[in-house]
Amino acid sequence: MAEPLIRMTNIRKSYGRVQALEDANFHVNEREIVGLLGDNGAGKSTLIKVLSGAVPLTSGDIFIRGKKVSLRSTSDAIAHGIETIYQDSALVTQLSIARNLFLGREPIKPPRFLNRMDQDAMNTVARDLLKQVGISKNIPPTTPIGSLSGGERQAVAIARAMHFDSDLIILDEPTNNLGVAETQGVLSFVRNARDSGHSCIFIAHNIHHVFQVVDRIVVMRRGKVVADDIDPKKTSVAEVERIITGMSDKEIRDAIADGKPSH
Protein backbone atom coordinates (compact mmCIF):
# COMPACT_ATOMS: atom_id res chain seq x y z
CA MET A 1 0.00 0.00 0.00
CA ALA A 2 1.20 3.49 -0.83
CA GLU A 3 2.66 5.60 1.96
CA PRO A 4 -0.13 7.75 3.45
CA LEU A 5 0.01 11.56 3.29
CA ILE A 6 0.24 11.82 7.08
CA ARG A 7 1.25 9.10 9.49
CA MET A 8 1.47 9.65 13.24
CA THR A 9 2.91 6.77 15.25
CA ASN A 10 2.92 6.11 18.99
CA ILE A 11 2.06 9.70 19.81
CA ARG A 12 2.17 10.50 23.51
CA LYS A 13 1.31 13.81 25.04
CA SER A 14 1.08 14.55 28.72
CA TYR A 15 0.11 17.73 30.47
CA GLY A 16 1.80 17.32 33.82
CA ARG A 17 0.36 14.08 35.20
CA VAL A 18 -2.55 13.99 32.80
CA GLN A 19 -1.94 11.67 29.86
CA ALA A 20 -3.87 13.25 26.96
CA LEU A 21 -2.54 10.89 24.28
CA GLU A 22 -1.28 7.37 24.88
CA ASP A 23 0.46 5.75 21.93
CA ALA A 24 -2.04 7.10 19.46
CA ASN A 25 -1.59 5.93 15.86
CA PHE A 26 -3.30 7.83 13.10
CA HIS A 27 -3.01 8.32 9.36
CA VAL A 28 -4.61 10.26 6.52
CA ASN A 29 -4.36 9.10 2.91
CA GLU A 30 -4.08 11.32 -0.14
CA ARG A 31 -7.40 12.82 -1.32
CA GLU A 32 -9.27 11.52 1.67
CA ILE A 33 -11.67 13.08 4.17
CA VAL A 34 -11.20 11.53 7.59
CA GLY A 35 -13.78 12.08 10.29
CA LEU A 36 -12.19 12.19 13.74
CA LEU A 37 -14.68 11.38 16.48
CA GLY A 38 -14.53 10.92 20.20
CA ASP A 39 -16.20 12.10 23.37
CA ASN A 40 -15.00 15.18 25.24
CA GLY A 41 -11.55 14.49 26.61
CA ALA A 42 -10.95 11.57 24.22
CA GLY A 43 -7.84 13.30 22.89
CA LYS A 44 -8.93 14.42 19.43
CA SER A 45 -8.22 18.10 20.09
CA THR A 46 -4.79 17.28 21.47
CA LEU A 47 -4.00 15.07 18.48
CA ILE A 48 -4.98 17.90 16.14
CA LYS A 49 -2.99 20.45 18.12
CA VAL A 50 0.07 18.23 17.86
CA LEU A 51 -0.44 17.87 14.11
CA SER A 52 -0.97 21.60 13.59
CA GLY A 53 2.14 22.49 15.56
CA ALA A 54 0.22 24.26 18.32
CA VAL A 55 1.51 21.97 21.09
CA PRO A 56 4.72 19.90 21.11
CA LEU A 57 4.39 16.12 21.47
CA THR A 58 5.97 14.29 24.40
CA SER A 59 7.08 11.37 22.25
CA GLY A 60 6.24 9.72 18.95
CA ASP A 61 6.84 10.41 15.26
CA ILE A 62 5.06 12.28 12.50
CA PHE A 63 5.70 11.41 8.84
CA ILE A 64 4.57 13.33 5.78
CA ARG A 65 4.62 11.10 2.69
CA GLY A 66 7.01 8.82 4.53
CA LYS A 67 9.40 11.57 5.55
CA LYS A 68 9.83 12.25 9.24
CA VAL A 69 9.07 15.86 10.18
CA SER A 70 9.12 17.90 13.36
CA LEU A 71 6.35 20.46 13.78
CA ARG A 72 7.49 23.02 16.33
CA SER A 73 5.02 25.81 15.52
CA THR A 74 1.89 26.51 13.55
CA SER A 75 3.94 28.20 10.83
CA ASP A 76 6.08 25.04 10.69
CA ALA A 77 2.95 23.01 10.05
CA ILE A 78 1.72 25.45 7.41
CA ALA A 79 5.11 25.27 5.69
CA HIS A 80 4.65 21.50 5.59
CA GLY A 81 1.25 21.90 3.96
CA ILE A 82 -0.91 21.36 7.05
CA GLU A 83 -3.55 24.03 7.52
CA THR A 84 -5.83 24.08 10.56
CA ILE A 85 -9.07 26.01 10.47
CA TYR A 86 -10.58 26.86 13.81
CA GLN A 87 -14.00 28.34 13.63
CA ASP A 88 -13.21 31.89 14.63
CA SER A 89 -9.52 32.26 15.08
CA ALA A 90 -8.14 31.83 11.58
CA LEU A 91 -9.19 35.15 10.07
CA VAL A 92 -8.79 38.85 10.85
CA THR A 93 -12.34 40.20 10.96
CA GLN A 94 -11.30 43.79 10.18
CA LEU A 95 -9.54 42.87 6.94
CA SER A 96 -11.23 42.16 3.63
CA ILE A 97 -11.64 38.66 2.18
CA ALA A 98 -8.82 39.24 -0.31
CA ARG A 99 -6.45 40.65 2.32
CA ASN A 100 -7.13 37.69 4.59
CA LEU A 101 -6.55 35.19 1.81
CA PHE A 102 -3.12 36.62 1.11
CA LEU A 103 -2.13 37.63 4.66
CA GLY A 104 1.59 37.05 5.05
CA ARG A 105 1.99 36.24 1.34
CA GLU A 106 0.70 39.38 -0.32
CA PRO A 107 1.73 39.76 -3.97
CA ILE A 108 3.84 42.89 -4.53
CA LYS A 109 3.54 45.26 -7.47
CA PRO A 110 6.80 46.32 -9.10
CA PRO A 111 8.92 48.26 -8.26
CA ARG A 112 9.40 46.04 -5.23
CA PHE A 113 10.99 48.63 -2.93
CA LEU A 114 7.63 50.41 -2.70
CA ASN A 115 6.29 47.27 -0.99
CA ARG A 116 2.92 47.90 -2.60
CA MET A 117 0.31 45.14 -2.54
CA ASP A 118 -1.12 44.12 -5.89
CA GLN A 119 -4.71 44.54 -4.75
CA ASP A 120 -6.19 43.96 -8.23
CA ALA A 121 -4.45 40.59 -8.49
CA MET A 122 -5.54 39.72 -4.94
CA ASN A 123 -9.16 40.60 -5.69
CA THR A 124 -9.19 38.63 -8.96
CA VAL A 125 -7.80 35.49 -7.33
CA ALA A 126 -10.15 35.90 -4.36
CA ARG A 127 -13.18 36.15 -6.66
CA ASP A 128 -12.18 32.96 -8.49
CA LEU A 129 -11.46 31.11 -5.27
CA LEU A 130 -14.82 31.98 -3.75
CA LYS A 131 -16.45 30.55 -6.86
CA GLN A 132 -14.26 27.46 -6.78
CA VAL A 133 -15.01 26.71 -3.15
CA GLY A 134 -18.67 26.92 -4.01
CA ILE A 135 -19.99 30.20 -2.60
CA SER A 136 -23.00 30.93 -4.76
CA LYS A 137 -23.74 34.43 -3.49
CA ASN A 138 -21.94 37.27 -5.20
CA ILE A 139 -19.73 38.59 -2.41
CA PRO A 140 -17.15 41.23 -3.42
CA PRO A 141 -13.63 40.24 -2.34
CA THR A 142 -13.24 43.64 -0.65
CA THR A 143 -15.92 42.76 1.93
CA PRO A 144 -14.55 42.68 5.49
CA ILE A 145 -14.68 39.25 7.13
CA GLY A 146 -16.62 40.82 10.01
CA SER A 147 -19.71 41.14 7.84
CA LEU A 148 -19.69 37.50 6.64
CA SER A 149 -21.73 34.67 8.16
CA GLY A 150 -20.07 31.77 9.97
CA GLY A 151 -20.36 29.49 6.95
CA GLU A 152 -18.91 32.09 4.60
CA ARG A 153 -15.96 32.55 6.95
CA GLN A 154 -15.32 28.81 6.82
CA ALA A 155 -15.45 29.04 3.04
CA VAL A 156 -12.82 31.79 3.00
CA ALA A 157 -10.54 29.81 5.30
CA ILE A 158 -10.95 26.66 3.18
CA ALA A 159 -10.38 28.66 -0.01
CA ARG A 160 -7.14 30.01 1.44
CA ALA A 161 -5.92 26.53 2.30
CA MET A 162 -6.79 25.36 -1.22
CA HIS A 163 -5.07 28.26 -2.92
CA PHE A 164 -1.82 27.84 -1.04
CA ASP A 165 -1.79 24.14 -1.84
CA SER A 166 -2.13 22.84 1.66
CA ASP A 167 -2.06 19.04 1.38
CA LEU A 168 -4.05 18.59 4.55
CA ILE A 169 -6.84 20.84 5.77
CA ILE A 170 -7.92 20.25 9.38
CA LEU A 171 -11.41 21.52 10.18
CA ASP A 172 -12.15 21.78 13.88
CA GLU A 173 -15.90 21.92 14.48
CA PRO A 174 -16.59 23.72 11.19
CA THR A 175 -20.36 23.27 11.45
CA ASN A 176 -20.76 24.50 15.03
CA ASN A 177 -23.41 27.20 15.39
CA LEU A 178 -24.34 27.02 11.72
CA GLY A 179 -27.85 26.75 10.29
CA VAL A 180 -28.94 23.84 8.11
CA ALA A 181 -28.29 25.53 4.76
CA GLU A 182 -24.95 26.93 5.91
CA THR A 183 -23.87 23.51 7.17
CA GLN A 184 -24.67 21.94 3.79
CA GLY A 185 -22.62 24.72 2.21
CA VAL A 186 -19.60 23.99 4.39
CA LEU A 187 -19.91 20.23 3.73
CA SER A 188 -19.88 20.90 0.00
CA PHE A 189 -16.81 23.19 0.38
CA VAL A 190 -15.07 20.27 2.06
CA ARG A 191 -16.04 17.89 -0.76
CA ASN A 192 -14.83 20.42 -3.33
CA ALA A 193 -11.51 20.64 -1.51
CA ARG A 194 -11.14 16.84 -1.61
CA ASP A 195 -12.13 16.70 -5.27
CA SER A 196 -9.42 19.21 -6.14
CA GLY A 197 -6.79 17.00 -4.51
CA HIS A 198 -6.64 17.99 -0.84
CA SER A 199 -7.04 15.74 2.17
CA CYS A 200 -9.12 16.80 5.15
CA ILE A 201 -9.59 15.89 8.78
CA PHE A 202 -13.11 16.71 9.87
CA ILE A 203 -13.92 17.03 13.55
CA ALA A 204 -17.50 17.63 14.64
CA HIS A 205 -19.72 16.81 17.56
CA ASN A 206 -22.60 16.21 15.21
CA ILE A 207 -22.02 12.65 13.93
CA HIS A 208 -24.61 13.09 11.18
CA HIS A 209 -22.55 15.89 9.61
CA VAL A 210 -19.49 13.66 9.74
CA PHE A 211 -21.35 10.79 8.09
CA GLN A 212 -22.46 13.01 5.21
CA VAL A 213 -19.01 14.01 4.13
CA VAL A 214 -16.20 11.70 5.20
CA ASP A 215 -14.59 8.71 3.48
CA ARG A 216 -13.38 7.07 6.67
CA ILE A 217 -14.06 7.48 10.38
CA VAL A 218 -11.49 7.28 13.15
CA VAL A 219 -12.65 7.05 16.76
CA MET A 220 -10.61 8.00 19.82
CA ARG A 221 -11.26 7.08 23.42
CA ARG A 222 -9.14 7.97 26.46
CA GLY A 223 -6.16 9.13 24.47
CA LYS A 224 -6.05 6.18 22.12
CA VAL A 225 -7.31 5.48 18.63
CA VAL A 226 -9.76 2.62 19.15
CA ALA A 227 -11.06 2.26 15.58
CA ASP A 228 -9.48 3.70 12.49
CA ASP A 229 -11.13 2.09 9.51
CA ILE A 230 -14.85 2.68 9.83
CA ASP A 231 -16.57 3.01 6.47
CA PRO A 232 -19.53 5.39 6.90
CA LYS A 233 -21.35 3.71 4.03
CA LYS A 234 -21.31 0.33 5.72
CA THR A 235 -21.70 1.38 9.34
CA SER A 236 -24.64 2.89 11.20
CA VAL A 237 -24.54 6.00 13.34
CA ALA A 238 -25.62 3.90 16.33
CA GLU A 239 -22.69 1.55 15.89
CA VAL A 240 -20.23 4.42 15.78
CA GLU A 241 -21.82 5.92 18.87
CA ARG A 242 -21.25 2.63 20.65
CA ILE A 243 -17.61 2.71 19.75
CA ILE A 244 -17.27 6.32 20.88
CA THR A 245 -18.83 5.70 24.27
CA GLY A 246 -17.50 2.19 24.71
CA MET A 247 -20.96 1.15 25.87
CA SER A 248 -22.94 -1.92 25.04
CA ASP A 249 -26.29 -1.70 23.20
CA LYS A 250 -28.21 -2.03 26.40
CA GLU A 251 -26.14 0.60 28.17
CA ILE A 252 -26.85 3.08 25.38
CA ARG A 253 -30.58 2.32 25.45
CA ASP A 254 -30.60 2.83 29.21
CA ALA A 255 -28.68 6.07 28.89
CA ILE A 256 -31.17 7.38 26.33
CA ALA A 257 -34.07 6.30 28.52
CA ASP A 258 -32.48 8.28 31.39
CA GLY A 259 -32.65 11.35 29.17
CA LYS A 260 -28.92 11.59 28.61
CA PRO A 261 -27.88 12.37 25.07
CA SER A 262 -25.83 9.63 23.43
CA HIS A 263 -23.47 12.10 21.68
Add this chain to the structure above:
Amino acid sequence: MENHSLVQRLIARPEFGPFVLLVVEIAVFWSFNHDFLSPQNISNTLAFTVELGLIALAMTLLMTSGEFDLSVGSLFGFSPVLMWTLFNSGLTSLEVGFVAALLVAAFIGLVNGWFVTQLKIPSFLVTLGMLLVVRGTALFVTDGFPQRTWSAEGSWLAEVLVGDFFIGSFRIYMSLFWFIAAAIGLGYVLTQSRTGNWIQAAGGNPNAARARGVNVSGVKIGLFVLSSVMASLAGVISSLRTSAANPNSGTGYELEVIAMVVIGGTALTGGRGTIIGTVLGILILRVMRNGIVLIGVPGLAYNIFIGAIILGMMALHSWLERRHQAGT
Protein backbone atom coordinates in the same frame (compact mmCIF):
# COMPACT_ATOMS: atom_id res chain seq x y z
CA MET B 1 -23.02 46.15 -0.81
CA GLU B 2 -21.72 47.14 -4.23
CA ASN B 3 -24.99 48.76 -5.25
CA HIS B 4 -24.92 51.24 -2.39
CA SER B 5 -24.77 54.75 -3.75
CA LEU B 6 -21.65 56.87 -3.52
CA VAL B 7 -23.23 59.07 -0.85
CA GLN B 8 -24.13 56.07 1.31
CA ARG B 9 -20.63 54.71 1.06
CA LEU B 10 -19.20 58.10 1.97
CA ILE B 11 -21.41 58.31 5.06
CA ALA B 12 -20.43 54.80 6.11
CA ARG B 13 -16.74 55.71 6.15
CA PRO B 14 -15.27 56.19 9.65
CA GLU B 15 -13.84 59.55 8.55
CA PHE B 16 -17.23 60.99 7.72
CA GLY B 17 -18.26 61.87 11.30
CA PRO B 18 -14.99 63.66 12.13
CA PHE B 19 -15.17 65.53 8.82
CA VAL B 20 -18.66 66.85 9.54
CA LEU B 21 -17.63 67.80 13.07
CA LEU B 22 -14.63 69.76 11.79
CA VAL B 23 -16.74 71.66 9.24
CA VAL B 24 -19.36 72.49 11.89
CA GLU B 25 -16.67 73.58 14.33
CA ILE B 26 -15.04 75.92 11.83
CA ALA B 27 -18.41 77.35 10.76
CA VAL B 28 -19.47 78.00 14.37
CA PHE B 29 -16.22 79.67 15.40
CA TRP B 30 -16.14 81.74 12.23
CA SER B 31 -19.72 82.92 12.76
CA PHE B 32 -18.81 84.07 16.29
CA ASN B 33 -15.53 85.71 15.33
CA HIS B 34 -14.49 86.36 11.74
CA ASP B 35 -10.84 86.67 12.83
CA PHE B 36 -10.94 82.92 13.29
CA LEU B 37 -10.17 82.45 9.58
CA SER B 38 -7.65 85.30 9.39
CA PRO B 39 -4.28 84.37 7.84
CA GLN B 40 -2.51 85.14 11.10
CA ASN B 41 -4.74 82.91 13.19
CA ILE B 42 -4.55 80.06 10.69
CA SER B 43 -0.73 80.36 10.55
CA ASN B 44 -0.42 80.35 14.33
CA THR B 45 -2.76 77.43 14.78
CA LEU B 46 -1.08 75.37 12.08
CA ALA B 47 2.43 75.86 13.47
CA PHE B 48 1.83 73.89 16.63
CA THR B 49 -0.84 71.63 15.15
CA VAL B 50 1.59 69.92 12.82
CA GLU B 51 4.09 69.32 15.63
CA LEU B 52 1.55 67.44 17.71
CA GLY B 53 0.25 65.96 14.47
CA LEU B 54 3.54 64.21 13.69
CA ILE B 55 3.18 62.23 16.91
CA ALA B 56 -0.49 61.45 16.22
CA LEU B 57 0.35 60.05 12.76
CA ALA B 58 2.84 57.56 14.18
CA MET B 59 0.46 56.78 17.06
CA THR B 60 -2.24 55.89 14.50
CA LEU B 61 -0.13 53.05 13.13
CA LEU B 62 0.87 51.90 16.60
CA MET B 63 -2.73 51.88 17.81
CA THR B 64 -3.86 50.04 14.68
CA SER B 65 -1.42 47.31 15.68
CA GLY B 66 -3.17 47.11 19.04
CA GLU B 67 -0.70 49.02 21.23
CA PHE B 68 -0.23 52.60 22.36
CA ASP B 69 2.53 54.75 23.73
CA LEU B 70 2.22 57.03 26.77
CA SER B 71 5.90 58.03 26.69
CA VAL B 72 5.60 60.34 23.65
CA GLY B 73 4.98 63.49 25.68
CA SER B 74 8.06 62.93 27.81
CA LEU B 75 10.18 62.30 24.69
CA PHE B 76 8.81 65.51 23.21
CA GLY B 77 10.38 67.29 26.18
CA PHE B 78 13.47 65.14 26.60
CA SER B 79 14.84 65.07 23.03
CA PRO B 80 15.36 68.84 22.58
CA VAL B 81 16.84 69.00 26.08
CA LEU B 82 19.32 66.28 25.11
CA MET B 83 20.15 67.97 21.80
CA TRP B 84 20.74 71.39 23.39
CA THR B 85 22.67 69.95 26.31
CA LEU B 86 25.06 68.19 23.92
CA PHE B 87 25.39 71.36 21.84
CA ASN B 88 25.73 73.82 24.73
CA SER B 89 28.37 71.72 26.42
CA GLY B 90 30.41 71.84 23.22
CA LEU B 91 30.38 68.07 22.80
CA THR B 92 28.70 68.06 19.41
CA SER B 93 27.37 70.34 16.71
CA LEU B 94 23.62 70.99 16.75
CA GLU B 95 23.13 68.59 13.84
CA VAL B 96 25.01 65.74 15.50
CA GLY B 97 23.10 66.46 18.73
CA PHE B 98 19.89 66.15 16.71
CA VAL B 99 20.90 62.78 15.28
CA ALA B 100 21.96 61.63 18.75
CA ALA B 101 18.56 62.65 20.16
CA LEU B 102 16.77 60.66 17.44
CA LEU B 103 18.97 57.62 18.06
CA VAL B 104 18.30 57.72 21.78
CA ALA B 105 14.59 58.02 21.01
CA ALA B 106 14.79 55.02 18.68
CA PHE B 107 16.48 53.05 21.44
CA ILE B 108 13.73 54.01 23.88
CA GLY B 109 11.14 52.83 21.34
CA LEU B 110 13.06 49.57 21.00
CA VAL B 111 12.99 49.06 24.77
CA ASN B 112 9.23 49.80 24.87
CA GLY B 113 8.65 47.31 22.07
CA TRP B 114 10.85 44.67 23.66
CA PHE B 115 9.05 44.86 26.99
CA VAL B 116 5.64 44.68 25.32
CA THR B 117 6.33 41.90 22.82
CA GLN B 118 8.91 39.75 24.62
CA LEU B 119 7.88 40.13 28.26
CA LYS B 120 4.19 40.38 27.30
CA ILE B 121 3.57 43.37 29.55
CA PRO B 122 0.67 45.61 28.45
CA SER B 123 1.84 48.72 26.60
CA PHE B 124 -0.08 50.88 29.09
CA LEU B 125 2.24 49.81 31.92
CA VAL B 126 5.45 49.70 29.91
CA THR B 127 5.08 53.15 28.39
CA LEU B 128 3.79 54.63 31.65
CA GLY B 129 7.01 53.46 33.27
CA MET B 130 9.02 54.82 30.36
CA LEU B 131 7.20 58.16 30.61
CA LEU B 132 8.47 58.54 34.17
CA VAL B 133 12.00 57.39 33.32
CA VAL B 134 12.33 59.80 30.39
CA ARG B 135 10.67 62.78 32.09
CA GLY B 136 12.71 62.13 35.21
CA THR B 137 15.92 62.03 33.18
CA ALA B 138 15.07 65.32 31.46
CA LEU B 139 14.43 66.99 34.81
CA PHE B 140 17.51 65.48 36.44
CA VAL B 141 19.89 66.43 33.60
CA THR B 142 18.68 70.04 33.56
CA ASP B 143 18.00 70.48 37.27
CA GLY B 144 14.53 71.40 36.07
CA PHE B 145 15.69 74.51 34.21
CA PRO B 146 15.16 75.30 30.49
CA GLN B 147 18.24 74.99 28.26
CA ARG B 148 19.93 77.85 26.36
CA THR B 149 18.58 77.77 22.81
CA TRP B 150 19.35 81.11 21.14
CA SER B 151 22.24 79.93 19.02
CA ALA B 152 20.13 78.05 16.46
CA GLU B 153 20.07 81.10 14.18
CA GLY B 154 21.57 80.26 10.82
CA SER B 155 21.78 76.53 11.48
CA TRP B 156 20.76 74.62 8.36
CA LEU B 157 19.00 72.11 10.58
CA ALA B 158 16.69 74.83 11.89
CA GLU B 159 16.08 76.03 8.33
CA VAL B 160 15.17 72.56 7.10
CA LEU B 161 12.90 71.74 10.02
CA VAL B 162 11.22 75.03 10.87
CA GLY B 163 12.38 77.60 8.31
CA ASP B 164 9.45 79.90 7.49
CA PHE B 165 8.27 81.91 4.54
CA PHE B 166 5.22 83.89 3.55
CA ILE B 167 2.61 83.06 0.96
CA GLY B 168 0.58 86.28 0.83
CA SER B 169 -0.06 86.96 4.49
CA PHE B 170 0.17 83.29 5.47
CA ARG B 171 3.28 82.41 7.42
CA ILE B 172 4.22 78.86 6.52
CA TYR B 173 6.73 76.79 8.47
CA MET B 174 8.72 74.00 6.83
CA SER B 175 7.31 71.66 9.48
CA LEU B 176 3.99 71.78 7.62
CA PHE B 177 5.64 70.04 4.68
CA TRP B 178 7.19 67.43 6.96
CA PHE B 179 3.75 66.80 8.38
CA ILE B 180 2.15 66.47 4.93
CA ALA B 181 4.94 64.14 3.79
CA ALA B 182 4.54 62.01 6.92
CA ALA B 183 0.75 61.87 6.49
CA ILE B 184 1.05 60.76 2.86
CA GLY B 185 3.87 58.33 3.60
CA LEU B 186 2.22 56.68 6.60
CA GLY B 187 -1.19 56.70 4.90
CA TYR B 188 0.41 54.83 2.03
CA VAL B 189 2.06 52.34 4.38
CA LEU B 190 -1.19 51.66 6.21
CA THR B 191 -3.50 51.27 3.21
CA GLN B 192 -1.35 50.24 0.25
CA SER B 193 1.69 48.39 1.53
CA ARG B 194 2.11 44.84 2.66
CA THR B 195 3.35 46.19 6.00
CA GLY B 196 0.00 47.94 6.45
CA ASN B 197 -1.83 44.64 6.07
CA TRP B 198 0.41 43.17 8.75
CA ILE B 199 -0.14 46.14 11.07
CA GLN B 200 -3.92 45.74 10.82
CA ALA B 201 -3.71 41.97 11.23
CA ALA B 202 -1.39 42.34 14.26
CA GLY B 203 -4.03 44.50 15.94
CA GLY B 204 -7.09 42.61 14.69
CA ASN B 205 -6.11 39.01 15.38
CA PRO B 206 -2.45 38.55 16.34
CA ASN B 207 -2.76 34.76 16.57
CA ALA B 208 -4.15 34.46 13.06
CA ALA B 209 -1.43 36.80 11.79
CA ARG B 210 1.28 34.80 13.52
CA ALA B 211 -0.09 31.56 12.10
CA ARG B 212 0.27 33.06 8.61
CA GLY B 213 3.92 33.77 9.26
CA VAL B 214 3.54 37.49 9.99
CA ASN B 215 6.23 38.71 12.38
CA VAL B 216 3.81 40.38 14.79
CA SER B 217 6.48 41.25 17.37
CA GLY B 218 8.71 42.76 14.69
CA VAL B 219 5.87 44.90 13.37
CA LYS B 220 5.02 46.18 16.86
CA ILE B 221 8.62 46.90 17.84
CA GLY B 222 9.10 48.82 14.58
CA LEU B 223 6.03 50.93 15.35
CA PHE B 224 7.18 51.69 18.91
CA VAL B 225 10.46 52.92 17.42
CA LEU B 226 8.57 55.03 14.87
CA SER B 227 6.39 56.50 17.61
CA SER B 228 9.39 57.47 19.76
CA VAL B 229 11.34 58.93 16.84
CA MET B 230 8.38 61.01 15.66
CA ALA B 231 7.78 62.33 19.20
CA SER B 232 11.45 63.24 19.37
CA LEU B 233 11.36 64.96 15.99
CA ALA B 234 8.23 66.87 16.98
CA GLY B 235 9.91 68.01 20.21
CA VAL B 236 12.99 69.24 18.37
CA ILE B 237 10.91 71.07 15.77
CA SER B 238 8.84 72.75 18.48
CA SER B 239 11.96 73.70 20.41
CA LEU B 240 13.65 75.24 17.36
CA ARG B 241 10.51 77.20 16.41
CA THR B 242 9.88 78.63 19.87
CA SER B 243 13.57 78.85 20.90
CA ALA B 244 12.85 76.98 24.08
CA ALA B 245 13.90 73.62 25.50
CA ASN B 246 12.00 73.08 28.70
CA PRO B 247 12.34 69.68 30.40
CA ASN B 248 8.66 69.91 31.33
CA SER B 249 7.33 70.53 27.84
CA GLY B 250 5.06 67.92 26.33
CA THR B 251 3.41 67.07 29.64
CA GLY B 252 -0.03 65.59 28.94
CA TYR B 253 0.51 65.46 25.17
CA GLU B 254 0.25 61.67 25.17
CA LEU B 255 -3.42 61.80 26.07
CA GLU B 256 -4.19 64.62 23.66
CA VAL B 257 -2.52 62.67 20.85
CA ILE B 258 -4.41 59.47 21.68
CA ALA B 259 -7.62 61.50 21.77
CA MET B 260 -6.84 62.88 18.28
CA VAL B 261 -6.32 59.39 16.94
CA VAL B 262 -9.49 57.85 18.38
CA ILE B 263 -11.65 60.84 17.42
CA GLY B 264 -10.47 60.26 13.87
CA GLY B 265 -11.86 56.73 13.89
CA THR B 266 -8.90 54.51 14.75
CA ALA B 267 -9.95 51.73 17.12
CA LEU B 268 -8.35 51.82 20.58
CA THR B 269 -8.51 48.03 20.56
CA GLY B 270 -6.53 47.76 17.31
CA GLY B 271 -7.18 46.27 13.90
CA ARG B 272 -8.59 49.37 12.27
CA GLY B 273 -6.86 52.68 11.65
CA THR B 274 -7.16 55.71 9.41
CA ILE B 275 -4.59 58.39 8.71
CA ILE B 276 -7.15 60.69 7.08
CA GLY B 277 -9.26 60.36 10.22
CA THR B 278 -6.28 61.21 12.39
CA VAL B 279 -5.54 64.35 10.35
CA LEU B 280 -9.18 65.36 10.91
CA GLY B 281 -8.90 64.46 14.62
CA ILE B 282 -5.77 66.61 14.96
CA LEU B 283 -7.52 69.58 13.34
CA ILE B 284 -10.71 69.07 15.40
CA LEU B 285 -8.87 69.32 18.73
CA ARG B 286 -6.50 72.15 17.75
CA VAL B 287 -9.29 74.19 16.12
CA MET B 288 -11.34 73.67 19.27
CA ARG B 289 -8.54 74.89 21.52
CA ASN B 290 -7.91 77.93 19.35
CA GLY B 291 -11.60 78.67 18.70
CA ILE B 292 -12.89 78.64 22.24
CA VAL B 293 -10.19 81.09 23.26
CA LEU B 294 -11.03 83.35 20.32
CA ILE B 295 -14.75 83.46 21.07
CA GLY B 296 -14.06 84.28 24.68
CA VAL B 297 -14.70 80.97 26.47
CA PRO B 298 -12.16 80.69 29.32
CA GLY B 299 -9.20 78.53 28.24
CA LEU B 300 -9.58 76.49 31.41
CA ALA B 301 -12.90 75.19 30.06
CA TYR B 302 -11.08 73.61 27.11
CA ASN B 303 -11.07 70.11 28.57
CA ILE B 304 -14.84 70.11 29.00
CA PHE B 305 -15.22 70.47 25.25
CA ILE B 306 -12.50 67.95 24.43
CA GLY B 307 -14.05 65.38 26.76
CA ALA B 308 -17.48 65.95 25.24
CA ILE B 309 -16.09 65.56 21.72
CA ILE B 310 -14.34 62.30 22.62
CA LEU B 311 -17.50 60.86 24.16
CA GLY B 312 -19.66 62.01 21.25
CA MET B 313 -17.32 60.65 18.59
CA MET B 314 -16.88 57.34 20.39
CA ALA B 315 -20.66 56.94 20.49
CA LEU B 316 -20.81 57.68 16.75
CA HIS B 317 -17.98 55.29 15.87
CA SER B 318 -19.49 52.51 17.95
CA TRP B 319 -22.85 53.01 16.24
CA LEU B 320 -21.24 52.94 12.79
CA GLU B 321 -19.27 49.85 13.75
CA ARG B 322 -22.42 48.01 14.80
CA ARG B 323 -24.16 48.96 11.55
CA HIS B 324 -21.10 47.78 9.66
CA GLN B 325 -20.99 44.44 11.48
CA ALA B 326 -24.65 43.95 10.72
CA GLY B 327 -23.72 44.26 7.06
CA THR B 328 -25.95 47.26 6.33
